[in-house]
Amino acid sequence: MHINYVRGFKENRLGRLGIIFLALILSIAFLAPVLTAYSPRQVSENILQPPSQKHWLGTNDLGQDIWSRVIFGARTSFITALSVGILTVTLAVFIGCSAALLRGIYERFVLRLIDIFLIIPNILLLLLTAAYLRPGPVTMVIVLSIFNWPGCARIIRAQTLTLQEKSHIKAAKTFGAGTFYILVKHIIPDLGPILASSFIAHARRAVFMEAGLAFLGISDPLLISWGTIINRALQYSYLNNWYWLLPPALGLSLTVMAFSFLGYTLEEILNPRLKVGKNAGD
Amino acid sequence: MGRKRIIDYLLALVIVISLNFFLPRLLPGDPLLSIYGEDALITMTPEAKVELTRRMGLDKPLWEQFFNYLSGIVKGDLGYSYYFQGPVLDLLLGALPWTLLLTGLALIISTLIGFILGVESGWRKGRLADQGLLTGFMFLNGFPDLVIGLFLLLLFGVVLGLFPLGGAMTPYSQLTGVSLLLDVLHHLFLPLSALVLTEIASCYLLTRTTVVTLLEEPFILTARAKGIKPKNIRYRHVGRNSLLPIVTRTGVRLGRLFTGALFIETIFAYPGMGLLIYRAILGRDFPLIQGVFFLVAVVILLINFFVELIYPRIDPRVKNNAY
Numbered sequence: 001m002h003i004n005y006v007r008g009f010k011e012n013r014l015g016r017l018g019i020i021f022l023a024l025i026l027s028i029a030f031l032a033p034v035l036t037a038y039s040p041r042q043v044s045e046n047i048l049q050p051p052s053q054k055h056w057l058g059t060n061d062l063g064q065d066i067w068s069r070v071i072f073g074a075r076t077s078f079i080t081a082l083s084v085g086i087l088t089v090t091l092a093v094f095i096g097c098s099a100a101l102l103r104g105i106y107e108r109f110v111l112r113l114i115d116i117f118l119i120i121p122n123i124l125l126l127l128l129t130a131a132y133l134r135p136g137p138v139t140m141v142i143v144l145s146i147f148n149w150p151g152c153a154r155i156i157r158a159q160t161l162t163l164q165e166k167s168h169i170k171a172a173k174t175f176g177a178g179t180f181y182i183l184v185k186h187i188i189p190d191l192g193p194i195l196a197s198s199f200i201a202h203a204r205r206a207v208f209m210e211a212g213l214a215f216l217g218i219s220d221p222l223l224i225s226w227g228t229i230i231n232r233a234l235q236y237s238y239l240n241n242w243y244w245l246l247p248p249a250l251g252l253s254l255t256v257m258a259f260s261f262l263g264y265t266l267e268e269i270l271n272p273r274l275k276v277g278k279n280a281g282d
Numbered sequence: 283m284g285r286k287r288i289i290d291y292l293l294a295l296v297i298v299i300s301l302n303f304f305l306p307r308l309l310p311g312d313p314l315l316s317i318y319g320e321d322a323l324i325t326m327t328p329e330a331k332v333e334l335t336r337r338m339g340l341d342k343p344l345w346e347q348f349f350n351y352l353s354g355i356v357k358g359d360l361g362y363s364y365y366f367q368g369p370v371l372d373l374l375l376g377a378l379p380w381t382l383l384l385t386g387l388a389l390i391i392s393t394l395i396g397f398i399l400g401v402e403s404g405w406r407k408g409r410l411a412d413q414g415l416l417t418g419f420m421f422l423n424g425f426p427d428l429v430i431g432l433f434l435l436l437l438f439g440v441v442l443g444l445f446p447l448g449g450a451m452t453p454y455s456q457l458t459g460v461s462l463l464l465d466v467l468h469h470l471f472l473p474l475s476a477l478v479l480t481e482i483a484s485c486y487l488l489t490r491t492t493v494v495t496l497l498e499e500p501f502i503l504t505a506r507a508k509g510i511k512p513k514n515i516r517y518r519h520v521g522r523n524s525l526l527p528i529v530t531r532t533g534v535r536l537g538r539l540f541t542g543a544l545f546i547e548t549i550f551a552y553p554g555m556g557l558l559i560y561r562a563i564l565g566r567d568f569p570l571i572q573g574v575f576f577l578v579a580v581v582i583l584l585i586n587f588f589v590e591l592i593y594p595r596i597d598p599r600v601k602n603n604a605y
Binding site for chain 1: 290291293294297298301302305306417420421423424425426428429432433435436440441447533536537540541544545548549559560563564568571572575578579582583586
């Protein structure tokens, strides 16, 4: 089946909106240094000022310019989302495919592990681990990915099992193709749509997980994150500081929405195929 | 439920307990540091450190410590909170009712509204009402729980001043009876609305998808052909069957509700488990963090277990599967 992604996204209203949101956030993150005259870390004595010509969104309790902190926060959010998405999907492909190809006791072990992991709410595991490790940006990405792969790996294993029965892969086997060759040349390309939608789902989760953990004060306090900004602003909410609370909250929502809408659209474009994958082997 | 699944749950419990025990002890450095946190450690005298190490058995071999930890859990001893100056168990039991009230009500309300809207919307697939609801809920689903809580706090608490900004009841008011109940509800309203709003969208979307798929099933056609009233088909045939995925996903939803409660309780300073976790993290109070982790994990495991246990009664088809 040939899928025309470009047309699919163009024809879907939510898909177009998702792409616009994503482009908006991406360009803000990319152009952050050009869009502000202040460094997001620069401390000054002008503390807790309301919005003005000089400081578009005012300043925080350390005299830092809120606007520049918000736009630099987009970078943290985006880089975390992309890295977690890539790492989670890679882990899931590695574990899911190897389970489906090697079978035997290894596969049973992996499936059991996944079943058990899915019983425990992963936010709890995340909180406990993060509270001890006090993760910086890199550790955060690793921790988020390690607790997110099981669901994705299960879908990938099921789909790999189905794919192995397809005639083009059987044909490749009769021509003497090895397991690794089949995996790289046939199975992973055929998994493409599932990988894409898993990537989007996990990137979306990562955005609010990163902000959430930062909000709870678990991640590196020096990191410029929307979660940290919201947490600080909340402590001064008696000042009626909407100009401080709303921008990071809006940025967060816009990013999460962008990924959600892309996800819905992708699912709609791929639906017939995804349905087959979900029923098989589960 | 098969024996395999019961063992899964037991293994999950073992993982929870072992993480709680081994994580602080396997980190590099003084285990006392990981157990009590930096801030508490600075205030201790060297004699107190030695005394604590001895009393907690940190000088004993690891397996003996683990055994002591297990017997402590069985006796209900979850450790002592340095930050709050009290036994962890008491703190947990003080916070648990508020969280149960908040998440329990949110679960019921969001399921009811989400389910009814989902059935009505799926039944009218493609019409204006359905399209409107669908788009609306998809937007709502795009807002993280953190942000929904903030919006409500800012609008109704700060700007309009209609609801209190924090707490679960007015302190030192000595209210009784109906006025106490009203006071509790008044404090509960904003956090509860925030939690319902975060959960309702996913419940609606799930129900709607199921309804749309179910409407194409032959048994619906049969029911129509028999001349059953549309209202009865909508709820007795379609609605009943579309409840199944909602029940199966109770575990996932509880996890999500708890996550939501974590942020929302923090935003509204609502004195439940979420705020307790936040304070414990803020104060680096590791015994308390571990206690909350243990209790919440056990409660969610138990509820999940119960849901899986009763599931074959709701949907006899699963009995035939290898679950």
